[in-house]
Amino acid sequence: MKVGMTVNGVGEQVDVEPRRTLADALREDLALTGTHLGCEHGVCGACTVLVDGQPVRACLMFAVQAEGASVVTVEGLAGVDGTLHPLQRAFSEHHGLQCGFCTSGMLMSALHLLRTEPNPGRERVREELAGNLCRCTGYAGIIDAVVAAAAELGTTLREP
Numbered sequence: 001m002k003v004g005m006t007v008n009g010v011g012e013q014v015d016v017e018p019r020r021t022l023a024d025a026l027r028e029d030l031a032l033t034g035t036h037l038g039c040e041h042g043v044c045g046a047c048t049v050l051v052d053g054q055p056v057r058a059c060l061m062f063a064v065q066a067e068g069a070s071v072v073t074v075e076g077l078a079g080v081d082g083t084l085h086p087l088q089r090a091f092s093e094h095h096g097l098q099c100g101f102c103t104s105g106m107l108m109s110a111l112h113l114l115r116t117e118p119n120p121g122r123e124r125v126r127e128e129l130a131g132n133l134c135r136c137t138g139y140a141g142i143i144d145a146v147v148a149a150a151a152e153l154g155t156t157l158r159e160p
Helices: 022-029 086-093 103-116 122-131 140-153
Strands: 002-007 010-015 048-051 054-057 070-072
Touching: 010 022, 022 048, 048 103, 054 103, 086 103, 086 140, 103 122, 103 140, 122 140
Parallel strands: 002 070
Antiparallel strands: 002 010, 048 054, 048 070
16 A cells, blocks of 8 residues: 655655554655664554654554654654754753663653643653653653753744
8 A cells, every 4th residue: 555644744655565564664664763663562662753743652553544644753853954953962961861772762752742841840751751661771861851851942842
């Protein structure tokens, strides 16, 4: 089946089998390998992307379900000139990443949070990111990074 969607602001069309996941279509057909596959059961959050502005587990969504949708992956965060998004920069500056495997899902979940709540407290950040698993950081740096990015962004979030 041919599926048309906008990915990171670019119109794309992929030819997929109906059972192909969005994660596989992004990674294999569009070479957007920042969407990581961890558990492939929707538990770890590594494959989180935004579909029409909402966080979804790309390993649980079929690519055909994204027909006509707007999808944002971690590759869509940085500016076209390579300038890091404030969230990406904050993750680096506040040691919110180590191995990096969970980072793309954490960033996308955090982006959704900051778009809906521009100034969340630490506890709210912790609640929102609870569905994303990290084995390396202990989460403190991740929470620090999201809070710092929120302060930098204020109420003027740049749309990736």
